[in-house]
Amino acid sequence: MTLFMNFSFNHSCVLITGASAGLGAEFARQLAPHAATLILVARRRERLEKLADDLQKKYPELHVYLQVCDLTSIDEREKLVAWVREEELPLNFVINNAGLGNLGEFHDASWQRIQGxxxxxxxxxxxxxxxxxxxxxxxxxxxxxxxxxIVGFFPIEGHAVYAASKAYVQSFTQALHLEEEKHGVHVILLAPGAVPTEFFKVASRLQEPISLTSRSPACFITSPEKVVAVALEAVVKKRAIVIPNKLLSIVVQFLRFAPIFLFQKVFLKNKKR
Structure with a gap:
């Protein structure tokens, strides 16, 4: 029996990055009934305050800390962790959710966007x-x-840098899973497909509303609520990797051994050359 067998969300202290919207905010909502403390990290103060207010009205005993932080800054990351140490918070669950995407050809993206x-x-x-x-x-x-x-498993046209960055996250996380289990830290990779949040709009750099079904088959789209629920269940069950869509998981396992062009054909709709 490993140390992790006794892990529970009850009375936990959780740090969530990218917590102001999308999956990050949904993680906060689903953990709020169980956790003792939530540390919500994001750049947008107003959204964090609104989320914290909603959660504390519903769960008065929940402690919510807000940390407005630009995680691309080394100094701000170090200050964030220094604050956690100074407060002596019993942090036992971290969700590294913050991320940035880019939809379009590599050549057309600004270096500032790529660097971000x-x-x-x-x-x-x-x-x-x-x-x-x-x-x-x-x-x-x-x-x-x-x-x-999910794009971390395959190179994909129109997501060159983003897919490569998620391939790094996949490899890094799987290695950490092996290294940290003996220390009682369970490390898990969440690899969702298309999720209807504002992430895609930001990645597209467009102002008009965007339908995910114009880019991805509807059967591969998973709601934020389901993604988070499946992810949290996977943490409890000590799974190393979770793809929160059963059909997508099956397809990915097959396509990992198939030519890249087949992946493009299955996952991308209305691809223009």
């Missing part, structure tokens, strides 16, 4: 993991959930 993806999806995730692992080991049994993407 690399800094947040790779740099911030890796640095925060390095800073927080000692705390998680001390608080074992504990858990670390890294939010990757």
């Amino acid at each position: 993806i690399l800094d947040l999806n790779i740099g911030a995730l890796t640095h925060l993991t390095h800073l927080l692992l000692p705390i998680l080991r001390k608080q074992a049994p504990s858990a670390l959930l890294q939010v990757g993407s």
Whole structure:
């Protein structure tokens, strides 16, 4: 029996990055009935305050801390973790959810955009993991959930840098899973497909509303509520990787051994050349 066998969300202390919207906010909502403390991290103060207010009205005994932080900044990441240590918070669950995407050809993206993806999806995730692992080991049994993407399994046209960054998250997380289990820290990779949040709109750099079904088959789209529920269940069951869509999981297992062009054909709709 490993140390992690006794992990529970009840009375846990959870840090969530990218918590102001999308999956991050949904993680906060689903953990709020069980956790003792939530540390919500994001850049947008107003959204964090609205989320915290809603949660504390519904769960008066819940402690919610807000940390407005630009995670692409090394200094701000270090200040965030220093604050956790100073407050002596018993952090035992970290969700590295913050991420940035880019839809379109690599040639057409600005270097500032590309650098932002690399800094947040790779740099911030890796640095925060390095800073927080000692705390998680001390608080074992504990858990670390890294939010990757289904595109991390394949190179994909129109997502060159984003897919590559998520391939890094996949490999990094799987290695950590092997390294940290003996220390009582369960590390899990969440690899969702298309999720109807504002992430796709931001990645597209467009102002008009975007239908995910114009880019991805409807059967591969999963609601934020289901993604989070399946992910949290997977943490309890000690799974190493979770793809929160059964059909998508089956298709991915098949396509990992198929030519790349077949993946493009299955997953992308209305591809223009």
